[in-house]
Amino acid sequence: MSDLLEALLGDLRAEGDQLWSAVAGLDAEAWATPTPAPGWSVATQVAHLAWTDEVAALAARxxxxxxxxxxxxxxxxxxxxPEGFVDTSAHEAARLTPQALLARWGTAREALTTALREVPAGEKxxxxxxxxSPTSMGTARFMETWAHALDVYDALxxxxxxxxxxxxDRIRHVAHLGVRTRDFSYSVHAEQPPAEQFRVQLVSPSGETWAWGPEEATQTVTGSAYDFCLLVTQRVHRxxxxxxxxxxxxxxWLTIAQAFAGPAGPGRETR
Structure with missing residues (x-):
């Protein structure tokens, strides 16, 4: 297992622990609180993370x-x-008691970490x-954990x-994925991505500068890494x-960017 994967799994654990601490002491009524995702409660958000971690572990094995x-x-x-099985799985798991759902998510988190570590080197x-790759999957799981946690915080x-x-600065994983999925964002909208690479230069929460793409690029994006991550997970309006x-x-690109798989989401309304 690479040092990169181990560091990524540590960040994934920290992000999950943060959300866990926010919801662990809530009663059933609080777990039913609606979140900004239409039709999804706090319980649905956590149930989705649990189910996806379970499925990712199965894929790794x-x-x-x-x-x-x-x-x-x-x-x-x-x-x-194909259109509804992800949502159906989340809503089914959300019917569990808070204690049972937390236990299921905790088991799924551990299973995923173990499974990703055990994927043979060089295999996908x-x-x-x-x-x-295990690293790509870990990055995707971090992105989803971070984004769905935001919905929970917005509700609570x-x-x-x-x-x-x-x-x-753990959000660098989300920013990196957001840049890497540029062409995918175009394909979701049945558009041809530009041939030219973009320069993306962002300021991290700690004040560091993160950059991707050639310095000489004529198409550029600059600004807050946090805002960029919110945008590519469609948690904020452009x-x-x-x-x-x-x-x-x-x-x-900033009007269609998405770091998550699947069809384009509706995004968020402007504040």
Missing amino acids: SGTPEGKAAWDDVVLAAIGD MPWFGPPM VPLGLATRPEPS DDTDLVATGADAEH
């Missing part, structure tokens, strides 16, 4: 006969309901899109049931960020 059979069952379920694991903080954590795009292509 698909190299064994037992693991392949379990993964094939998941794929068949997805084929049977299947997923619903292209196969992924106004009620005085939680405090919003300060942004940390107009409510401090991001500055130079070039029409870069500006258009």
